[in-house]
Amino acid sequence: MTQLSYAKGTTDEPLLEKTIGQALRDAAQAWGDELALVSRHQDLRYSWAQLDAEVDRIATGLLKRGVEKDDRVGIWAPNRAEWAVLQFATARIGAVLVTINPAYRTSEVEYALNKVGCTLLVTAASFKTSNYVAMLRELGPEKLPHLRSMVVLGGETQEGFEAWQSLRAEPDRERLAAAEATLDCNDAINIQFTSGTTGFPKGATLTHRNILNNGHFTARAIKLDVKDRICIPVPLYHCFGMVLGNLAALTSGAAMVYPGEAFDPKLALEAVQAEGCTALYGVPTMFITILAQDDLDSYDVSTLRTGIMAGSPCPVTTMEQVMDRLNMTEVTIGYGMTETSPLTTQTATDDPIAERVGTVGRVHPHAEAKIVGLDGETLPIGEQGEYCSRGYAVMLGYWDDAAKTAEAIDADGWMHSGDLATMDEHGYVQITGRIKDMIIRGGENIYPREIEEFLLTHPAIQDAQVFGVSDEKFGEEVCAWVIARSGHSLSTDDVLRHCKGRIAHYKVPRHVRLVEAFAMTVTGKAQKFEMRKMMEAQLKITEAEQGGSSIRAPA
Secondary structure, three states: OOOOOEEEOOOOOOOOOHHHHHHHHHHHHHHHOOOOEHHHOOOOEEEEEHHHHHHHHHHHHHHHHOOOOOOEEEEEEOOOHHHOOOOOOHHHHHOEOOOOOOOOOOHHHHHHHHHHHHEEEEOOOOOOOOOHHHHHHHHHHEEEEEOOOEEEEEOOOEEEEEEHHHHOOOHHHHHHHHHHHOOOOOOOOEEEEEOOOOOEEEEEEEEEHHHHHHHHHHHHHHOOOOOOOEOOOOOOOHHHHHHHHHHHHHHOOOEEEOOOOOHHHHHHHHHHHOOOOOEEEOOOHHHHHHHHHHHHHHHOOOOOOOEEEEEOOOOOHHHHHHHHOOOOOOOOOEOOHHHOEEEEEEOOOOOOOHHHHOOOEEEEEEEEEEOOOOOOOOEEEEEEEEEEEEOOOOEEEEOHHHHHHHHEEOOOOOEEEEEEEOOOOOOOEEEEEHHHHOOOOOOOEEHHHHHHHHHHOOOOEEEEEEEEEEEOOOOEEEEEEEOOOOOOOOOOOHHHHHHHHOOOOOOOOOOOEOOOOEEEEOOOOEEEHHHHHHHHHHHHHHHOOOOOOOOOOOO
């Protein structure tokens, strides 16, 4: 009988059936004096008892403002201690935290706040080149009709904004207890906007049960406990930071360490050294940047043991270097999506090396995974198809968008990822690309991930992104953007020579461009659709001028 690409996670440990607020009370009781949170750029440190007390102050302040269960409270800010405090405070009273991408511009934040009807917004004054206060003033009350009040982090009260300190109030135990008594772990508690390549972002709506359990089982997978320190340079507005970071710490007693407002390789390394971090999180591009630091060997990373690499496919060579040069011998790869809280598969710290560097692991506890074909039927082991998952981690749905929800979650509860994958006979999953990223060149299906992995075998290539660009003759052609390693010389001809005769001719990039950086999201994911637009515009100019910087390989 043919073995099918289907796996079910263990159920030996029951799911946590409590709210995030209850989990924080439990943490404060179990590990009261132990370190809970370090925000290095703010010089702030909280024990679990101190964090619980600060959350009570802010939760009481929210109640006094008239914030009630199910009200939407937005946060638009980079990584700061107040971010975590607000995450736990809204959960304590049942308000739904709406996480806003720090990179959003005026029209995007207007859409997000209005889509879900945010009544209160906590915002940074500014971040990088974005002046949040100016953008919100530009929108004004007429464009944000649901918003009753805005609170600005850091500094004093500004016109139209109140200071964060104004939210702090003497804890009202009776009122807090009454609010908590109305909550259920299946209540919606978080809305995160997914960044689609087309159309408006969709608000993935997640429950206490969704994200608390995902944090818990992630912590269990990397064996976190009260002695651990997690370096979290990934953004908190995304599941990676707020669930795999904050909630994994909450359910294990490990400390959250924020190196800075945003990712900086030197700040991350400084945090690891100064705080004795045992775990480090990042998307592959973050780890690639850390490994490329000229003075990497001057930092003491001996305390590192584990961590998570997720967010996009991880190059095998990067994984090997992380284990070797960063001492992360128990590093794991996780895979999932915002809509699944996020992880549904993860490697184990003791998996065989081939599986640890070459797969995204096996299905998480209390979850199911399968690989399906175009007809929706489960495929035999080893065949490539779409990855689908089911279980406690699947979101309630997209906020106020039943049609999009039905497209994503089928009648049997399976969340369709849009990712191409295979599963082996032991249940290990390999992500082979995005269905929409697949290049069709003259009838040949080409998967960019395969070419990217091959390009990274060149000693002078630090990172590579492969995508399709339109072509009159073949419909699409293969294009590669390549970043050279520091101190190495690399030409487009070097890249082409590396490919020819070693991969099929139709996979050899027709266009190669040497770049210093890729078009990226704030979470470090490559935006191939943006690179495609930029490349096609450049090719039109080059074609018109009959020359240019883009190199074409012979057909």
